[in-house]
Amino acid sequence: MVFEIVAPTIKKIYYIKVNDMLSYLLVKRICKIVIEEADHDIAWKILGSAITTAVNSGAHELIEECILTYPGIIWYDVGGFYLFLAAIKQRQERVYNLVYQMSGHKVYAATQLDDEDNENALHLAAKLAPPHRLDVVTGAALQMQRELQWFQEVEKLVEPSYKQALNKNGKTPRMLFTDAHKDLLKEGREWIKNTASSCTVVAALIVTMAFAAAFTVPGGNQDDGKPLFVNRKTFLLFVVSDAVALFSSSTSVMMFLGILTSGFAETDFLNALPKRLTIGLLSLFMSIAATMIAFSSVLALVLQGKVTWIAAPLVIATSIPVYLFGVLEFPLLVELVNSTYGRSVFHKQNARRLH
Structure with missing residues (x-):
């Protein structure tokens, strides 16, 4: 198979x-x-x-x-x-x-000016990328991040005077970047706001459930106030997983609230917003997984020695939400990690005898 x-x-x-x-x-x-x-x-x-x-x-x-x-x-x-x-x-x-x-060609080409528009290499990097190149990443926020990475990379290369150079319309590269990307910036704000809002609702629900579960332990309490199943290893698993669910979901809520209350400036899309979204999604995934583990441990405690034939299928079924979340959100999470924490797209390649 x-x-x-x-x-x-x-x-x-x-x-x-x-x-x-x-x-x-x-x-x-x-x-x-x-x-x-x-x-x-x-x-x-x-x-x-x-x-x-x-x-x-x-x-x-x-x-x-x-x-x-x-x-x-x-x-x-x-x-x-x-x-x-x-x-x-x-x-x-x-x-x-x-x-x-090829350093010689790089230096010479980077100092060239477009005679018609009086634009240098940084002006070219400030313009909006072709549509088919924008679509190589998911979502307007990551597209904005990729555009900022390009502008920042070319900015390191050109002469300092070129950063303030004016084209025929009297715009510096930064002014041209802001003007060319205003629609993408607006789309990026809406995309990341909607994503953060949706995830905040889920994370807040998990916080509520995990907090309530901490005070309503399975099996109840003994006369001295201690939980009835306190000496069982499965109960320890429940306590640990519930605590992880509470802490990770709380972290997720804080990250998404940090996104929603952000000023959404251009530079925020380079590192600040993607980092918060990455941490928020990772924390949310951990909280969902921990919640399912806590639920499975409760089933194992309550049904132990009673309806054993149904316990195993129910425990297996609890992995379905974790799997679905992974399938739906994992590709986005991978893109976020690669674009924010991974190796830069601008790196030395294995070229054959090119100098």
């Missing part, structure tokens, strides 16, 4: 790897044929057209092979921009990282 589930996935990965290798060999062969023609115009036209398409689709391997075959192609005009600037405009981080390692 397990092999029937795993085998198709392994087979699919295998075919993807084979197709990647065949594509690489085909590109390498085409580049070799183009160079063997020993005609600058042909090489410039064919390879230039190839890297233009590659920049738009983010195929950095194709760009790397073209540059290795014909280094001069790095200066090809891609839609009015050099390769480095085109990568910024198209928000292709892998192409950006690849060209970033």
